[in-house]
Amino acid sequence: MWTLADKEINSRLFIGSALYPSPQIMVDAIAASGADVVTVSLRRQSQEQDGGNIFWQSLRDLDIHILPNTAGCHSVKEAITTAQMAREVFDTPWIKLEVIGDEYSLQPDPFALLEATKELIAQGFEVFPYCTDDLVLCEKLVEAGCRILMPWGAPIGTGKGLINPYALKNLRQRLPDITLVVDAGIGAPSHSAEAMEMGYDAVLLNTAIAQSPDPVTMATGFNHALKAGRAAYEAGLMPERDLAQPSTPTIGTPFWHQS
Amino acid sequence: MITIFLNDQVTEIVPEQSIQQMIAGLSDKPDNFAIAVNENFVPKTEYDQLLLQQGDRVELLVPMQGG
Numbered sequence: 001m002w003t004l005a006d007k008e009i010n011s012r013l014f015i016g017s018a019l020y021p022s023p024q025i026m027v028d029a030i031a032a033s034g035a036d037v038v039t040v041s042l043r044r045q046s047q048e049q050d051g052g053n054i055f056w057q058s059l060r061d062l063d064i065h066i067l068p069n070t071a072g073c074h075s076v077k078e079a080i081t082t083a084q085m086a087r088e089v090f091d092t093p094w095i096k097l098e099v100i101g102d103e104y105s106l107q108p109d110p111f112a113l114l115e116a117t118k119e120l121i122a123q124g125f126e127v128f129p130y131c132t133d134d135l136v137l138c139e140k141l142v143e144a145g146c147r148i149l150m151p152w153g154a155p156i157g158t159g160k161g162l163i164n165p166y167a168l169k170n171l172r173q174r175l176p177d178i179t180l181v182v183d184a185g186i187g188a189p190s191h192s193a194e195a196m197e198m199g200y201d202a203v204l205l206n207t208a209i210a211q212s213p214d215p216v217t218m219a220t221g222f223n224h225a226l227k228a229g230r231a232a233y234e235a236g237l238m239p240e241r242d243l244a245q246p247s248t249p250t251i252g253t254p255f256w257h258q259s
Numbered sequence: 260m261i262t263i264f265l266n267d268q269v270t271e272i273v274p275e276q277s278i279q280q281m282i283a284g285l286s287d288k289p290d291n292f293a294i295a296v297n298e299n300f301v302p303k304t305e306y307d308q309l310l311l312q313q314g315d316r317v318e319l320l321v322p323m324q325g326g
Contacts, residue, residue, distance in 0.1 A: 016326030026324070041325025044266045044318070045289050052321035053290050059322075069325045077298060084300035085293035085320055156326070206326035 002201065004179060005094065005126045005147060007065060009036040012196065012226045014067065014181065015219070016206025017059065025215055027058050033209065033219035037065045037202075039096055041072075042086055067128065069096040074109075079116045083125060095120060096150070096183075096204075098130045106156045110137045114144060121145040130183050133167035135174060142178055149175070150183035150204060153195065157207045159187025162194055172199045189218075189225030196229025197237060261313040272311060279306040281317075289321045 001008050015035040020026035030038060038059060045052060059066065068086035073079040076099065083095045099116055101109025108130055114137070117127050121144060129141050133151040141149055151171060154160035162168055162182065172180060179202070182195040186205040195203050203226065212218035260271045265281075272281055278301060282288060294301045295318040301309055311317070 016324075018324035018326045020324075039325050041323050042293065042320040043323035045287075045292070045321040052323050055324060056291055056322040071325055081295050081298055081300050085295060088300075088302060089291055089293045089320070089322060 011036045012202040014204035018206055019210035023058055029209055029215040029219040032216045034223045037067050039067045039069050041069050066090045066092055067094050067096050070098045074100050076112050076116045080119055083120055094126045096128045114140055118144045133164055148179040150181040152184040153182045154185025156184045158185050160185050161187055161191035169198055189221045193225040193229030197232050199233050263311050263315045265317045276311050277307050278309050292319055292321045294319050
């Protein structure tokens with residue numbers, strides 16, 4: 001068990017609810033992942049989606065923490081309004097705050113993100129900001145009142161993994177008391193294990209599971225990988241060395257090896 | 260009649276209609292939703308007080324999949 005914004009949870013995987021081949025596969029994949037937190041959004045209703053009723057009922061039946069997002073917002077005003085609507089619909093102060101600054105890379109706008117964060121915290125939200133791995137931005141988000149930060153591993157949906165491990169390690173070292181979640185860019189279970197080995201508290205991903213040819217089995221893979229990575233972090237990794245050292249004892253080496 | 264834009268769809272309603280009344284007139288009202296008018300969130304507690312005006316842009320949003 002670990003503590004996320006005053007809630008006790010088990011899994012270190014936050015899972016997205018989009019892009020699955022069907023609602024049933026989404027439900028099965030979430031269950032297989034072991035995730036305790038699922039991300040959702042708000043959109044206009046459509047006939048095909050049944051007004052969101054079936055989707056929402058499916059998630060409620062899973063009895064899982066809901067983390068609404070502000071995906072698609074490009075301004076402070078849009079993000080704040082969307083967060084306020086999400087709080088009412090999902091009955092939670094949690095908000096994954098996304099304010100996109102670049103349409104090509106979907107990179108968050110750090111200035112708008114910080115401004116929206118300050119306003120939402122003042123309104124009582126628990127803000128989970130989707131941010132870059134920039135140390136100064138992250139420190140300012142913490143100063144604004146964030147207890148959780150979600151730096152990207154790579155741009156959303158790319159599956160490139162942790163493209164700047166130096167920056168991510170630096171964040172972990174410089175912000176030891178903040179809950180850090182790698183959000184976006186995770187493409188394989190090994191990427192999530194790497195984040196865990198760095199001491200990150202959790203990983204948020206969607207596409208890598210939902211767009212796998214077999215989402216349920218992939219969700220199981222991520223479930224195991226996160227546990228493996230976390231166990232490695234808690235155990236402590238061996239120091240890296242430049243020179244080889246034999247692991248088999250040299251004492252008692254047979255004479256024909258001694259020359 | 261006045262014209263409002265409900266999720267960008269041109270919609271004719273009677274003047275002095277509240278959000279509560281507009282919702283009651285919807286043919287496919289979702290179970291769970293939130294509303295913003297002209298990009299400002301409107302809490303459910305204000306649905307019977309806020310009267311829609313000519314040209315208002317109403318967003319009615321529902322739970323949906325997200326990453």
